[in-house]
Amino acid sequence: xxxxxxxxxxxxMLPQQAxxxxxxxxxxxxxxxxSVMEMSHRSKGYQAIFDEAIALLKELMHIPENYxxxxxxxxxxxxxxxxxxxxxKTTADYADTGxxxxxxxxxxxxxxxxxxxxxxxxxxxxxxxxxxxxxVNPDADYFYICTNNTxxxxxxxxxxxxxxxxxxxxxxxxxxxxxxxxxxFGVIFAGAQKNIGPAGLTVVIVRNDLLGNPSPLCxxxxxxxxxxxxxxxxxxxxx
Ligand SMILES: Cc1ncc(COP(=O)(O)O)c(C=O)c1O
Numbered sequence: 001x002x003x004x005x006x007x008x009x010x011x012x013m014l015p016q017q018a019x020x021x022x023x024x025x026x027x028x029x030x031x032x033x034x035s036v037m038e039m040s041h042r043s044k045g046y047q048a049i050f051d052e053a054i055a056l057l058k059e060l061m062h063i064p065e066n067y068x069x070x071x072x073x074x075x076x077x078x079x080x081x082x083x084x085x086x087x088x089k090t091t092a093d094y095a096d097t098g099x100x101x102x103x104x105x106x107x108x109x110x111x112x113x114x115x116x117x118x119x120x121x122x123x124x125x126x127x128x129x130x131x132x133x134x135x136v137n138p139d140a141d142y143f144y145i146c147t148n149n150t151x152x153x154x155x156x157x158x159x160x161x162x163x164x165x166x167x168x169x170x171x172x173x174x175x176x177x178x179x180x181x182x183x184x185f186g187v188i189f190a191g192a193q194k195n196i197g198p199a200g201l202t203v204v205i206v207r208n209d210l211l212g213n214p215s216p217l218c219x220x221x222x223x224x225x226x227x228x229x230x231x232x233x234x235x236x237x238x239x
Contacts, residue, residue, distance in 0.1 A: 009150050009173055010194030018197075041239050050237070063182050063205060070204040070224060071232045076100070076172045076191040078222060079202060080107040083144065083168055083187065084114070085218035086225070087210060093117035093140045093165070098125045098149030100170060108144070111215070117143070125152040131160035142166045142186055148174035150194075159184055166210060175203070186210050200238035 006013045022036075029036050032045060039046045054069045063069065072078070080103055084092065091112070094105040096119035108114045115137065118129040128149075136143055143162040148155045150173040159167065166186025175190040182188065187206045193199035204224060211225045220226055220234055227234055 010191070011199050012194050014197065037239055039239055041233060041236050046239055050232075057203065060176060061180070061182055061205070066208050067182060068206050068208055068211065068224075068228045070206065070227050071237060072202045072204055072221070072227060073200065073238065074222065075199075075202055076170055076189060077103070079170070079189040079204065080104040081111070082204075082218070082222035082224070083142070083189075084108040084111040084215075085222055086206075086214045087142050087166070087168070087187070088112045088114075088215065089141050089213070091115060091137065091140055092142050092144065093137050094144040095119070095129065095131060095146075095160070096121050097128050097146055097154065098152045100150060100172070101144075101146040104144060104146070104170060111217075115140075125149060125154065128154050128156055133161050133163060136160070136162045136165055138163060138165065140165050142168045144168045144170075146170040146172075147180075148172075166207065 003016065026035050028034065036046070036049065050071070054071065057063070057069055088111055092108065093115050094101065094108065094117060096102050096105050096116050102121065105114065105116060117135050118131050120127050120129050143160065143165045145156065145160065145167065147169050148171070155174065167184060168187040169185055170190070171188050172190040173194045175195050177195055182205065187204065187210065189202065189204045192201040192203060196203065206224050211228055214223050214225055
């Protein structure tokens, strides 16, 4: 069968080898007599798949020990709300550099005092505005960026220096496509469907000191602290 080149940003092409392996295991995964999609998420077999996925991501991204990797649902869009609900205490800064950064900024405004610290919106997002240290509110709970602006095709060639203010990044459309020093970030999140795998999964990488103080309004499924305690399986994941 002829495959086409699919240049859509996501859901994106998956490696043929991965599709063939999944197809071969569709009726019986490793002799279990069932597909992975039919497995209990509480079974040892499924837990092994889950653990291996996290271990491989840690290895590929050189994720330091003091970070927790969560595999959640709700897409990157869910994290537009989860970020303020887990991190916002007083105020936060956002860089408005494209459609998805703007979506995150608008969503966060529902939860508190959010400042747009830098923007290229008036110029139709044709560039990434320069972000100097004096533009960062040192009292902000976090500084938010979208590392790659999927629709506008712009990306940060260097990360802003936010000092002690944790840098939070939506990496949905460039995670794993270039090396990043994870220790420069407080939080990285990404929908899986562009650069990692099929749709239905959201990766959140959070520095451990940022856990433990979510808003009481935070829904349990978006509560990073609770999900970390539950091994990302507070409820049924997309097996
Ligand atoms: C950078 C970026 N952020 C967020 C999203 C929204 O992701 P999701 O559909 O997983 O909510 C997308 C694409 O859809 C994106 O490219």
